[in-house]
Amino acid sequence: MKVALLSDCYLPRLGGIEVQTHDLAAQLVALGHEVEVFTATPGADSEMHGAVTVVDGIPVHRLAVRMPWELPVNPTAPRELRRRLVAGGFDVAHVQTGVVSPFAWDCTRMTVGLGLPTAMTWHCMLGPTTGLFKAARFVRRWADRGVAMSAVSEVAAEPLRRVVGAAGEVTVLPNGIDVSRWRPARTGAGPAMESGPSTTAHPERPRTDERPLRLVTAMRLAPRKRPTALVDLVRHAADLVRPGSLDLTILGEGPERRRVEAQVRAHGLDWVHLPGRAPRDELAARYAESDVYLSPTRLESFGIAALEARTAGLPVVGRHGSGVGEFVTDGVGGRIVGDDAEMALVIAELATNRGVVERMRAWNLEHPPSQDWPRVAALAAAEYDRARALARLRSARR
Template sequence: MKVALLSDCYLPRLGGIEVQTHDLAQHLRRVGHEVEVFTATRGPGGEMHGDLTVVDGVPVHRLAARIPGELPINPFAPAELRRRLVAGGFDVAHVQTGVVSPFAWDATRVTLGIGLPTAMTWHCMLAGVAPAFRAAGFVRRWAAKGVAMSAVSEVAAAPLRRLLGPTRAVGVLPNGIDVARWAAGTVDREPGPLRLVTAMRLAARKRPAALVGLVAEAARAAGPGSVELTILGEGPDRRKVESLVRRGGLDWVSLPGRVSRDELRCRYAAADVYLSPARLESFGIAALEARTVGLPVIGRAGSGITEFVVDGVNGLVVSSDSQMADAIAGLATDPGKVARMRAWNVSHRPPQDWPNVAALAVEEYERAMGLVRR
């Protein structure tokens, strides 16, 4: 089938939706589907106003406008998007959306208007904003008109199901990773402190400052030299985190910045435990990649990490920062437990492998087609 992937954000911007949309396009092509991407993100050379670029063999329609800060917003895109979708002979549209996705929402109105079967995947947690969406009513109207709704995890799907009511099905279309690429196998652990690692955008929603504080609490409980923490990534909160580290004399915290996927895998393989402190994590791609390398993951209850972390089996699920600090301190004095959880992760590969996820995406497309016919 011919698939139109529609997303506010796309490469060269880097983020969860951008990378997932790119990788989904690649894996759909590998199984014989034709794919084109439509986005409000400028190209690597500043391409916009409908310019067509090609990214790893996939045509990308750059329906971006000249907006301050290069924000992926273009209120004038719908007319041209409609023309291209009609002319392109697409079988289905797949919209990628977050809490605020003006291009994706405009695209949904366009696809419904031309009768194109539409699947929509939510990459966010709606719980806090569900009342606003309920009052606005547009998500329910889209579902009533035949949009096949899905979310990236069960915890992300739950508020969407409550919003839409029992008569509208909401599927789960998880994020995917290349499992074979991330699997590192058995790693011999050198004696020393518990090596903690995380990869995140250094922004308030991901809670890097809170993470530094709770790991410092764990270090005080476990004793001097008990832990090391590496925070990988960049973002607006870098200076705030650096200031916390400097004021606290936390010389066991390092912030190497953003690294490549290959270096990320090597750093995970050399670590002991991955930390996921965000409360509003709809999935947790970085945590899944670390778990696939073998690392036990400590993450928050009610977040997407519960899709692939079972408490006490291959990681720990906690309900507060203090519980996370206690869990870290406990593992710092129990290397045997770390080794057992790591061995489980190494011997049990996760199901969120790209071939499986691409097949689930195709099932969503077929469901969207069925809803239109019905």
Template sequence: MKVALLSDCYLPRLGGIEVQVHDLAGWLRRAGHEVEVFTATPGRSGERHGAVELVDGVPVHHLALRLPGDLPVNPWAPPELRRRLLAGGFDVAHVHMGVVSPFASDAADVALAAGIPTAITWHCVLDVMEQVLRVSGRVGRWAEQGAALSAVSRMAARPLQRLAPRARVAVLPNGIDVDRWRPSVDVVVAQQVSAQEFPAQPVPDVQGLATLVTAMRLARRKRPVPLLRVLRRVEDQVGPEIDWRLDVFGDGPQRRLMQTYLRDARLTHRVRLRGRVTRDELLESYRGAVGYVSPVRLEAFGIAALEARAAGLPVVGMRGSGVEEFVEHGVSGLLAAGDRELGAHLVTLVSDPAEQQRIRAHNVATPPAQSWTQVVRLAETELRRAQAIRAGTTRAGTTREGTNAG
């Protein structure tokens, strides 16, 4: 297939959607498909106004304007986007949506109006935007026009299903390179030996440093400050004989607020704000950690948590979030209904080596299902579904989608 991937954001911007669309393009090419990307993000050298840049073998059309902060917005893009999509002879368009995605929304309208089979995947939790989209009726219209709708998790799919009740909203998860994150043989052997040392033993009086990790954008939606409040309770509950800390990877607007809280709460010796690091540096930090924590409630998926899960770490997250796609409570991690329970689970991880090793042994032996090999198969299924819906729409004048099965 010749596939057009359409997204507001793309590299060199860094974020979940940007990286996922880039990686999806590469893995689709490996599977034998021809792929081009259309985005409102400027290129590495400031490419704009339709300039085409080759990124890792994929042509990227930068339909970007010169705006403050290089905002990925271009209300004048649709005519040129339509021309390029039709001239390119694309078999299918795959649109990637965030919470607010003006370029991607226009791209969905353009592709559907041009008669191109169209799949639309949401990488976000709609939350308050659900009502906005209900009033606009846009999601329902896309379904009626023949778009194949999907989201990256079941929790992200539910509001879309409410907005398009007659359509099927599938789940197309994010993917990771599982082999890249999987522990090395030496690490696995060390973990197995360690696990044998703690079979149902009582917690020793003194342990080495127990390091927790998290990786997130330090923005309010990710709840970094509430996480610090949870850690204040952990500090009160864990005895002085246990030495622990949390390494926070990432940056964002709440960094200064976090620094102030840590100083006021006397937690600077427990929490280190490590800033942005490379994937390799993050993987290295996971090798010495006892667990990963995700405090986010409105988490559509949780790529960083999935990577930690693939690295063998027990994952502590919130019930009802996208983390539930790959974390089973008591098996591959610990899930909390609220912050008090989140704190209790963290106390367990830093103070109970037997529990750490039990969950770690499972995660090492059972890689997550969201490998790129599997995700590309699911993406191909969605693209073929878009083609089938379009063919049915063309013949009958209406879509023939059934009710949600996902």
């Protein structure tokens, strides 16, 4: 099958959609499919205006133009996109979209107009915009015209189903990770990653109540991710336990860095660390040195970093109504809380009861998540089959 992956954002930009689309492309190629990517993101050397770059063996059509703040927007792209899709002989298109994805929506209008079977995955929580999408009706029209709709989690799919209504089915196509990459080695110590299954026991790391509970998170320092709220709630948790009981590392960069740094200085939080963005291999090492992962985001459609941390064994503390609850069961592999105040209380409880932390960690290590790439790639291929079947059905009705 020849697949066109279409996304506003792609590498070298770094984010959930960008990395997921890149990894999905590689997984589809490994399954024997042919894949090309279409994006409004310039290349690493500023390639744009339709230049084709090759990223890890995948052709990437850079339908980008110079825009303020490097926004992945190109209102002139549809004509050239149409020409390339027709010339490419694609069997199916897979659109990756968020709440605001003008390039992805242009792509969908184009693929639907061409009669190209189209799958569309929503990587966002519609939240307060659900009513706007329902009133605008363009998503419902796409579903009615045969677009196979999916979302990355049940909590993201539920409002999308209200938008689509009876026009079509909304399935769940979760994000994927390489589970073996994130699971700790079963022999020895440190951050080395296992290369395959083993029957030996996971190593126990020395943990005492005398040292701080090492909290970690990996996020873009942006308002939606709530890094300042995280610092506040962990500070309140620290007030509930003895001094020196907590240590927090926030991995990532973004526009909120200065505000977070100001918080840390104002309250004298020398136990809060902001080392910046960490590549995947460094993240694995950081998780191996940590005890608990925190996910304070309310509108988290999935939570890739939280899933990676849970796979590494870390108990995850996340929010009710977020995608984290789809791979973390409250009280088993972590805690799911209702608000910031409850998150602060839970952190304080874990700091004073390390046995609970160890029990959750052991459970996570013995029960790898189901969102492994082989399964997710197979689900994606099933979505393509569904899109092709919907296209045939619509054609037969004409």
